[in-house]
Amino acid sequence: MNFVSVYCDLQNVYSIQKSAHLLLSFAHKQGDSVVPKVYYNSQCQNQAQAKEPLSNLGFDCRDVPCPLKNSADYKLIADCIKDIQSNRSPDIIILVSGDGDFCSLVYILQKLGKKVIIFAQRGNVKQKLIELVQDDFYFLDQLPELVQVKTNPQTTAVKAQLIYEEAIDCLRNAIQTALNQGQRTSLSKIGKLMRHNPHFPKCRKFPLVCKSDGTRFSQLSKFVNAAIAEGIVYAKTTGKEQELFLSERNRLLV
Numbered sequence: 001m002n003f004v005s006v007y008c009d010l011q012n013v014y015s016i017q018k019s020a021h022l023l024l025s026f027a028h029k030q031g032d033s034v035v036p037k038v039y040y041n042s043q044c045q046n047q048a049q050a051k052e053p054l055s056n057l058g059f060d061c062r063d064v065p066c067p068l069k070n071s072a073d074y075k076l077i078a079d080c081i082k083d084i085q086s087n088r089s090p091d092i093i094i095l096v097s098g099d100g101d102f103c104s105l106v107y108i109l110q111k112l113g114k115k116v117i118i119f120a121q122r123g124n125v126k127q128k129l130i131e132l133v134q135d136d137f138y139f140l141d142q143l144p145e146l147v148q149v150k151t152n153p154q155t156t157a158v159k160a161q162l163i164y165e166e167a168i169d170c171l172r173n174a175i176q177t178a179l180n181q182g183q184r185t186s187l188s189k190i191g192k193l194m195r196h197n198p199h200f201p202k203c204r205k206f207p208l209v210c211k212s213d214g215t216r217f218s219q220l221s222k223f224v225n226a227a228i229a230e231g232i233v234y235a236k237t238t239g240k241e242q243e244l245f246l247s248e249r250n251r252l253l254v
Contacts, residue, residue: 002031005083005090007076008038008059009097010047013121015140016096017050018199020057021163022143023096023119029147030092030117037079039072041065053165056211073101080105084112092117096140098125106132119143160201164211170197171227175244185243191220 004027008016016023016038027034037060040047051061062079064072076097083090093109095102098120106129109116117136118129130137138146162170174193178185194200201207209217217223224244227233235242 002033002091003088004028004031004034004092004094005080006034006036006094007080007096008036008054009073009076009095009099009102010038010040010050010054011044011072012097012099012124013119013140014046014050015121016119017053018166018169019140019143020054020059021166022147023094023140024057025147026143027094030094033088035083035090036060037062037076039064039076041072043067053168056165056213057163070101073097073099077102077105080109084109084114091115094119096120098129100126100128103128103132160203160205160207162199162201162207162209164209164215164217166199167194167207167209167223168227168232170194170200171224171233172246173197175233175246179245184238185245186241187221187224187244190224190244194220 006023006027008023010016024034024036027036036058038051038054039062040051042048042051042063042065051063055061062075064075066072080093084093092115094117095106096119098118103126106116106118110132115136116133117138118133119138119140120129122139122141125139171190171194174190174197175185177193177196178189183189191206206218206220206223209223215226217226224233228235231247233244233246235244237243
């Protein structure tokens, strides 16, 4: 049995929230026991807002509310060293960061016989990290392909699914796109725009949207009603139909 630990540097790879579910799928294919951790600074509003969806996916979110530069990096490194000295020392370490501060940590882990896999954001990675892990380096936008390659072909008959947080992200962007283009934001229009999002499944019917608590939505209208109930969007009757708008706090996330 391989133990897998995942360490995410949210400040360096803020976009991880969009593909976190794929990262977990990849990690579970590397071993039988996965412990995902994400390090963030609650004093940074965007990082604090990203915490909840990651927590809902099962990430252990560790707040490092310190103004000092690299404080979250130091906490991540300290936790990783502590973990490899424990009774359940991970066999595989997945590091989600392109920060060169982690080069020494990667070198130490490799000397200890640990397999290190790195995911980074394009345009934000040190070449030394790539050289250290070589074929075990990936960009985050490769995750869909990596997970799909290892998926059993028999599962293709299953109804397309979408993680709730990612569906919300598609909804936010669709509404903002319509507004930017001066278009109406009716339910049907937003549904069409959501399908243009690269994270939206290529399927004929609306995909099954799944929440971490087991709640599922098989229809666009029911999913949107849930988003309205949570205060993410609101509906306003304009003319003969309702239109959707982003709540004040969610405009900042688009």
